[in-house]
Amino acid sequence: MSISLTGRNFLTLRDFTPEEIRYLIDYAAALKTKKRAGSDRQLLKGKNIILIFEKSSTRTRCAFETAAYDEGAHVTFLSNSQMGKKESLEDTAKVLGRFYDGIEFRGFKQETVEALAEFSGVRVWNGLTDTYHPTQILADMLTIKEHFGTLAGRKLVFAGDARNNMGNSLMIGCAKLGMHFVALAPGALYPDKALTEEMAALAEKTGGSVTVTSSIDEAVRGADVIYTDVWASMGEEAEFDNRVKLLSPYQVNAEMIEKTGNPDVIFLHCLPAVHDTETDMGKLAFDKFGLSAMEVTDEVFRAPYSKVFDEAENRMHTIKAVMCATLVETAIGEDGKPIVD
Numbered sequence: 001m002s003i004s005l006t007g008r009n010f011l012t013l014r015d016f017t018p019e020e021i022r023y024l025i026d027y028a029a030a031l032k033t034k035k036r037a038g039s040d041r042q043l044l045k046g047k048n049i050i051l052i053f054e055k056s057s058t059r060t061r062c063a064f065e066t067a068a069y070d071e072g073a074h075v076t077f078l079s080n081s082q083m084g085k086k087e088s089l090e091d092t093a094k095v096l097g098r099f100y101d102g103i104e105f106r107g108f109k110q111e112t113v114e115a116l117a118e119f120s121g122v123r124v125w126n127g128l129t130d131t132y133h134p135t136q137i138l139a140d141m142l143t144i145k146e147h148f149g150t151l152a153g154r155k156l157v158f159a160g161d162a163r164n165n166m167g168n169s170l171m172i173g174c175a176k177l178g179m180h181f182v183a184l185a186p187g188a189l190y191p192d193k194a195l196t197e198e199m200a201a202l203a204e205k206t207g208g209s210v211t212v213t214s215s216i217d218e219a220v221r222g223a224d225v226i227y228t229d230v231w232a233s234m235g236e237e238a239e240f241d242n243r244v245k246l247l248s249p250y251q252v253n254a255e256m257i258e259k260t261g262n263p264d265v266i267f268l269h270c271l272p273a274v275h276d277t278e279t280d281m282g283k284l285a286f287d288k289f290g291l292s293a294m295e296v297t298d299e300v301f302r303a304p305y306s307k308v309f310d311e312a313e314n315r316m317h318t319i320k321a322v323m324c325a326t327l328v329e330t331a332i333g334e335d336g337k338p339i340v341d
């Protein structure tokens, strides 16, 4: 099967077929091997890329920058522009489209990244909005595939704020790839009903499933992957007290891991993680609620089955695959996999 993503934007995984998502994961794996061998091909030589950040970032910004540099592109980082202040989104997009080949956007509204795509006329990549975080899911899936060898049929439990960007995007990724996705959350933080129904229907076709539950025992039994995220996402810090109350019972701890009954289970987290009292948020959780960790205990975070730093590294390889696949033509082998030699 011939797959080309050249000229496509990367705004949400909803826009991509299972074959296209698998292609990006395989492409990232090939680029990772290539980098380890010290033989990057400078696929993005001569390209100019801009990274726009309305919200904070460590991994996503650094992954885009290093991936672009590895492939020979030039990068601008923009965090304090006129966009939305003195200049409309449409006008900004049109200007940036004259300068750049690709635009990464991290911010609040999904509509902003969609408008950049509509008006810039160049490739646009979503580096996280309130609604979706699609590049993160590619890194998560590459990590799971590296660890288990397969994706289809694996059971992934997302414990926490299941109505936000990570819960939404993991649900979509799992449904597309024939995995069993479980949102484990209190009722107040269940994912959007329409999205859940749409993804459950899709999962039926791909051989996967989508379940939403508040029962820890039911959710985690037989899980291959236990996944969590911060309890108060960027922009939702005012919800801190309420989230601690709602989500404390769903903290990922050794007891939850034990309940999976799976000796091969792995732990994943998109990071940053509040797993001790070393951070501002961790200190607040301790001072206000006496918690020594929030969404995951230090014990689980540092356990051998925790693959969070493999996962973080894979942000770079997968983002590189997204940029290369959408900006330049990529040769496809007879097996349907990208050829990077």
Ligand code: CP
Binding pocket: 056, 057, 058, 059, 060, 061, 128, 136, 270, 271, 272
């Ligand atoms: N996982 C992730 O997106 O990390 P940053 O917020 O540091 O980019």
Ligand code: NVA
Binding pocket: 128, 164, 165, 166, 229, 230, 232, 233, 234, 270, 271, 272
């Ligand atoms: N849900 C988190 C993800 C961080 C990568 C946030 O939006 O802050």
